[in-house]
Amino acid sequence: MMRSFYKPAWRQLQLFTIILDLPQESLEELSVTELIFTIHFPHFEEQPKTIQLKPGLHVIYGDSGVGKSAFCKMLAQLNQNNVNTNFRISVISSYEDVGMVLQDPDDQIVAPTLFRELAFNFENLGMESKEINQAISRTVDRSDLQFDLNRHPANLSGGEKELVNLATALSTNPKLLIIDDGFAFLSRRRKNELIKQVKEYADNQEAIVVWTTATQEDLSCGHTKWELKLDEFEKSYLKETATISAEIQNGMMFLQCENLTFGYEEKNLLFSQLTCSYGPFRSFALVGENGSGKTTLCRLLSNVLKPSSGSVKLLLGDRKELRIGYLPQFPERMFGGFSLSELMMRMRKNHLLSESAELFLKSSLKQFTVSWDLIKDNPINNLKLSVTRICLILMLLHARYDILILDEPMFSLGHSQRMKVMEQLRDSMSRKHFVIISHSDYLVRSICDAALVIENEKLLLLQEDVIHA
Numbered sequence: 001m002m003r004s005f006y007k008p009a010w011r012q013l014q015l016f017t018i019i020l021d022l023p024q025e026s027l028e029e030l031s032v033t034e035l036i037f038t039i040h041f042p043h044f045e046e047q048p049k050t051i052q053l054k055p056g057l058h059v060i061y062g063d064s065g066v067g068k069s070a071f072c073k074m075l076a077q078l079n080q081n082n083v084n085t086n087f088r089i090s091v092i093s094s095y096e097d098v099g100m101v102l103q104d105p106d107d108q109i110v111a112p113t114l115f116r117e118l119a120f121n122f123e124n125l126g127m128e129s130k131e132i133n134q135a136i137s138r139t140v141d142r143s144d145l146q147f148d149l150n151r152h153p154a155n156l157s158g159g160e161k162e163l164v165n166l167a168t169a170l171s172t173n174p175k176l177l178i179i180d181d182g183f184a185f186l187s188r189r190r191k192n193e194l195i196k197q198v199k200e201y202a203d204n205q206e207a208i209v210v211w212t213t214a215t216q217e218d219l220s221c222g223h224t225k226w227e228l229k230l231d232e233f234e235k236s237y238l239k240e241t242a243t244i245s246a247e248i249q250n251g252m253m254f255l256q257c258e259n260l261t262f263g264y265e266e267k268n269l270l271f272s273q274l275t276c277s278y279g280p281f282r283s284f285a286l287v288g289e290n291g292s293g294k295t296t297l298c299r300l301l302s303n304v305l306k307p308s309s310g311s312v313k314l315l316l317g318d319r320k321e322l323r324i325g326y327l328p329q330f331p332e333r334m335f336g337g338f339s340l341s342e343l344m345m346r347m348r349k350n351h352l353l354s355e356s357a358e359l360f361l362k363s364s365l366k367q368f369t370v371s372w373d374l375i376k377d378n379p380i381n382n383l384k385l386s387v388t389r390i391c392l393i394l395m396l397l398h399a400r401y402d403i404l405i406l407d408e409p410m411f412s413l414g415h416s417q418r419m420k421v422m423e424q425l426r427d428s429m430s431r432k433h434f435v436i437i438s439h440s441d442y443l444v445r446s447i448c449d450a451a452l453v454i455e456n457e458k459l460l461l462l463q464e465d466v467i468h469a
Contacts, residue, residue: 037074057209057223058210058226059218059222059226060212063229064413066230072180072212075091097172098174114153118149143167147164159186162182175206178210179198182211184412188441214413215440255315257459260300261273270457283429284436285436285451286453297454324405325396338380340377357398364424365390375391408437409421409438
């Protein structure tokens with residue numbers, strides 16, 4: 001039996017269908033207060049397991065590559081083929097109201113302004129202009145979106161885009177909300193606020209919220225907690241993370257701003273006549289609320305962007321020329337058309353990598369169960385996000401850079417992968433200096449000896465006891 005319905009909560013599709021794998025006489029047994037699905041692991045000869053989720057927040061943790069995104073799409077009935085190398089699921093659901101927040105925030109934004117973005121769902125419902133304006137006002141108020149609605153979405157930070165996507169998904173009050181690692185770029189304060197909001201929404205609307213995450217600590221937030229593995233889907237409990245202890249030495253790196261002025265839009269300056277000097281550091285973190293300018297400052301430091309006026313630079317002793325490596329928030333967009341081999345060849349031509357770099361990568365990737373020979377010639381945008389990030393981090397660590405600027409280096413990585421990457425970073429601390437943007441307190445405290453917070457167009461030094469508390 002096939003049942004079709006029309007609801008615009010899924011952003012880029014106006015129509016999709018649910019296949020009910022049930023005899024017709026069983027339809028009355030379906031409940032709007034439960035999501036029922038059966039999960040299979042045929043490659044591991046596991047017995048099928050039927051899961052029931054009732055209203056509330058259900059957190060599903062899983063390392064990168066186990067199939068979290070595929071799992072989400074299957075729950076949303078967007079993968080009708082129901083094929084995955086690790087598992088397959090069959091869904092029994094009576095929901096006609098599904099909202100979804102994707103892992104990559106840019107994949108969900110389609111309109112030229114925030115107003116048009118928020119209006120998208122309501123226009124598909126056939127609302128009149130007056131009704132749409134009222135609905136957008138309610139959405140903005142409920143979600144606390146403090147943005148100019150005429151702003152172009154491209155000028156938002158990754159965290160701000162996630163806020164917009166969540167607000168859009170919630171705008172039609174879906175009974176099933178699926179969040180595919182959709183809080184990864186949010187500040188800790190904003191993330192905690194949204195989790196509280198999502199829980200209240202689930203309680204008030206009697207809705208089911210499924211949130212998949214690569215951060216094991218997020219398990220503490222759920223009404224129920226699950227772990228998705230290659231061969232199992234089971235209830236989980238938050239495990240204690242072992243602390244990596246290592247002394248962080250004082251460095252000789254300084255940050256200097258002189259009358260720095262920059263903004264993507266003339267009327268919305270991120271920095272205006274900013275003058276400051278901080279250091280010495282071995283490594284420091286950039287922290288602040290979403291949209292405060294952390295990524296922008298990294299782009300200015302790496303010369304990807306030029307200031308409107310003034311200057312900002314990193315100093316290292318009395319050296320006049322510094323080699324600065326930069327890992328952007330979404331590296332697959334910057335290097336997408338290149339293969340890893342091509343990128344390595346370009347770095348060799350610029351004398352940034354030695355001839356032994358390939359052997360180093362091949363050896364280092366073994367601990368991540370990644371075969372260099374199988375991935376090296378594929379375009380970067382065809383690789384898994386986690387594989388791309390791991391390879392580029394390892395490549396930067398081996399390269400002849402004095403300072404590495406890493407913008408959310410742990411995004412898309414699972415717990416075990418994060419621990420291994422952190423080991424690599426720590427092993428390089430005697431040879432390299434780091435500037436890190438991350439909402440992971442654990443990463444900041446483990447790698448950085450200081451943190452600079454961007455707040456109200458100012459750059460302030462956080463006290464050391466705050467960083468290492």
